[in-house]
Amino acid sequence: MTVAPDSWLLTPDSTPKLWRMARLQFDPVRQRPVLLYPEGAVLLNDTGAAILELCNGSNTITQIVSILTERYQADVTRDVTEYLALMAERELIRAG
Amino acid sequence: MPGDIPTTLLAELTHRCPLHCPYCSNPLDLIRAESELTTADWQRVFTQARELGVLQLGLSGGEPLLRKDLEELAAHARREGLYSTLVTSGLGLTRARAERLKEAGLEHIQISIQDSDPEVAERIAGVRSVKHKQAAAAIVRELGFAFTVNVVLHRANLDRIGEIIDLAADLGADRVELANTQYYGWGLQNRSALMPTREQVERSRDIAERAIQRYRGRMQITYVLPDYYELYPKACYGGWGKLYLVVTPNGMVLPCHGATQITTLRFDDVKSHALEWIWRESEAFQAFRGDSWMKEPCRSCPRKATDFGGCRCQAFALTGDAANTDPVCTLSPLRQVVDEALTESSRDILQYSYRSLAGEPQRV
DSSP states (O other): OOSOTTTTOOOTTOOOEEOTTOEEEEETTTTEEEEEETTEEEEOOHHHHHHHHTOBSSSOHHHHHHHHHHHHTSOOHHHHHHHHHHHHHTTSEEOO | OOOOOOOEEEEEOOSOOSOOOTTOSSOSSOOOGGGSOOHHHHHHHHHHHHHHTOOEEEEESSOGGGOTTHHHHHHHHHHHTOEEEEEEOSTTOOHHHHHHHHHHTOOEEEEEOOOSSHHHHHHHHTSOOHHHHHHHHHHHHHTTOEEEEEEEEOTTTGGGHHHHHHHHHHTTOSEEEEEEOOOSHHHHHTHHHHOOOHHHHHHHHHHHHHHHHHTTTTOEEEEEOOGGGSSSOOOGGGSTTTSEEEEOTTOBEESSTTGGGOTTOOOOBTTTSOHHHHHHHOHHHHHTSSSTTOOTTTTTOTTHHHHTTSOHHHHHHHHSOTTSOOTTSTTOTTTHHHHHHHHGGGSOOOOOOOOOOTTSOOOO
């Protein structure tokens, strides 16, 4: 009960991490990364998985954006923030 | 053609259970211990399920802790890459057992709670259980499992939905699943004692909606309304043979846990066939896939892609034909069978017929 009620609100300084009950793995049947959690699963694309892999509770959103901007050679600020906002809304990541 | 890929397998490891809840989702004809699948059978089923695409595994029952090989089964599931949930009453979940399950890689435990009022809770369960459940919840919490409290709601506990949610939070749940009784098997047998009134349902919905907001970020709350009070039927597991399968204690494979009551269907079992063949080819799984089996009013209804005509088991149980529209639907010509059942909820008797194996003394 230590999680603040507004823990899903993200800022550029947030250090998001996966919900402690969620597990990221590759599904060889669907040939896609998948996020598993109690009673549910989200099929991910490679970009989504790349974002979530960086949600380790120590990277800030600014750092995640910078790492992926470098990797994809494109400004991914909007993609990353929108994706994380959606995952946070679904309570699959926490602001940290 | 790859066809539908299932996401979830419910493994009913045993029908044995220390509880006698009158709404139990197990069938009226409970399967005895001597007919249960072996450890090797279950491990083969889990491997085949993963190969078929299953991601989520429910280790359920009955009371799955009564299987001495539960740790072995959980470990095998984890090795295969399944995300496992233990669905338990909490009775028998000692610290030693919980530690072994943690070691085996089990991630999520669901404990059932019958009521926030201990006296009513034990009357429903038919056995002393409240203290055991509290102790089990504390262990689950302490060992760091993902923890869900699940509650079946009905006339005798629905007015305490707020207290029940608060109790789940006090027990340290990450999630609470509140589901109104579904009227199949034991539940159908006890329907007149379990059915809530419309006033109870409406009040409970308001309380649940407020609690969802209040607990947001701390505890997830899901609330399933009773379909008898809805205008349209529930979309049963995303459609027949679409995402979900159940294996019974003796190895029969079902598209949903209530399907054996459709006595016109024949179900295949994992001792005679591979799971993949059963999922893709068997008569029972083909019977209500897609929409070519539908009659009117479903066939021409735009909602057929949303709710798939509702629940086949309910259609069979209440109308005698599993291909009929679920009579919960306001468009069903047979909706009166549901409306008549709702009048039962005004009767003031609470006489339960408790679940038990045939031949066991009934505790009433």
